[in-house]
Amino acid sequence: MISLSDLRKVYRTRGDREVVALDGIDLHVPRGEVHGIVGESGAGKSTLIRCLTALEEPSSGTVAIDGVTLTGLGERELRRQRRRIGMVFQHVNLLDARTAAQNVAYPLRVAGVSRAERDVRVAELLQLVGLGDRGDSYPSQLSGGQKQRVGIARALAAEPAVLLCDEPTSALDSDTTRQILRLIRELRDRLGLTVLIITHEMSVVREVCDSVTLLDRGKVAQTGPIAEVAGEHGSRLARSLVPLPPEPGVAGRTTLELAFGGGTPAHRVLAAVAALGEDVDVASGTIETLAGTRVGRLRITVPAAAVASSTARLRAEGVHVEEVAP
Template identity: 55%
Template sequence: MYVIEIAGLRKTYRAKGRRDRAVVAVDGVDLSVAEGDVFGVLGQSGAGKSTLLRCVNMLERPDEGTVKVGGVDLTALDRRGLREARHGIGMIHQHFALLSSRTVAGNVAFALEVTGVPRNERRERVAELLELVGLGGRADAYPSQLSGGQKQRVGIARALAARPKVLLSDEATSALDPETTDSILRLLLDLNQRLNLTILLITHEMNVVKRICRSAAVMRDGRFVESGAITDLLDRPDSELARGLFPLDAPTSLDGHTVVDVTVSGDGADAPLLAEVARRFDIDVRIMAGSVEQLAATRAGRFRLAVPAGDDAPLNYLSERGARIGRPTAPSPIEIQGAAS
């Protein structure tokens, strides 16, 4: 079952008073996010990610296309219907967007006040949410007294106040240090599993996709370059995202050798495949670069190998054992970005 369904989405911004000058921010995007999935949209600044996210909850109304959340076509709703539909969509922001004059509890309660939830019920729900995000003892603190990670936890609690089934994340970790980022990602993954929460997030950080996303899309110039489940993309030798998850900074040639990129996932990631090849064919296998890591949905690795030229049998054996073999290519923008993240 798809909780978010987007078809033919297009959004153009025109310069005021200059209809001949326009920027196409989102250009014909199709997207389906399954219930309980964590879907990441990865791209560099200006790719159209934020506009796409804002179209999902109609903070930006698209020029063309449809947006369905929970089976409801948001593009067909009037203002009142849209307000009601947004109760099922929570959103967390890059820079927290907290009210400085309110306490932690007051910020979380605000989302319930605007929907008319009674005071006693609000108090119980706020206490429950603060415990859920690890801030049970900070209810009376003000935003100025919190660290960046604590502020983001308040933002997450506020986004969950109305019990949404969909959570949108707008670069939620980009303003945080690496250690705090890891803690927030662990929290989001825990909430996803505990609440069966469907999460759509945008990010320019490969580490975010690597840590918690089961599905992802690469966005460039307002379009999806590729999208799908991480496990499926790992099976595609031409996948930019698969290469970006495991960037290889190594030579692409070596005299007297055939150089290939090898991707493994699942049980194959921990199998002694390279040792098996070396023993079976009595050859030296050079590992020029590579790593094995735990992703959200599977364990996977990618290596750049050099084997003696003139014999395809070792590579055929690796392929038969489930490894994906590809020729080394020049780094793509997403690989460079992944190496820097």
């Protein structure tokens, strides 16, 4: 379980300028949940992870892992608690001169685990990430996805309660990405891990996350279970979770975007569209099943002169409508 409460981080740069990187973050990720953190460059994602691993000291607020508050701990206790947190990075940073097995064994050696116990653990861990037969391979002999698996096994060596992943699949192709995400879910199921994934790819959120938070300039702009935020029609996360292809506009006609799913069943949207009469046309549409809930968006065009009346009639039927800027 990860709990952040009113977390603030203010960096002081040269010339005494202040950068508010995190501006009062409240976040609660229950045990066993996979939570995504998204947001534009500079939103504070990496700062959030650094505060979680206590690499960075928050300016105020608290960070707690499984009920243990990390903020304010002494150096020794902090080091002990850090072992409860596994980290997976975009670039794996394996030791090139060591085999996969030796890389996984490394944190166990540092922690003073005996040789015999280490060998057993490393074999188990490599098995767990699907590399049971590759322990003797050197990093240069492994594919990008296999290296990331070794990185995940290494992160799990100290039996962490929490796995923090910073862009874990950004350097991988789409098939390998899917395999790694599947592995993360399996590990969550088997080990009861709480997982936090920082990503700029909405496909990662769609595929692996139970819940998601959108950060915007250090603040939580939107947060919740995937199906719920996708059903918040017109919201930024709904738009990016259920994207529509760009389409050329038609002269003299205006595009309206309708949302369905969640509390708005498709048949109600379709009936309301049909009731607009013969002037309406379909431009594009998309549907996604997110955490078992179907959510979609439909774009229609109407004559420019009929925008106000069409919008009013659709809204009267309880349909979420927005005009798409040309």
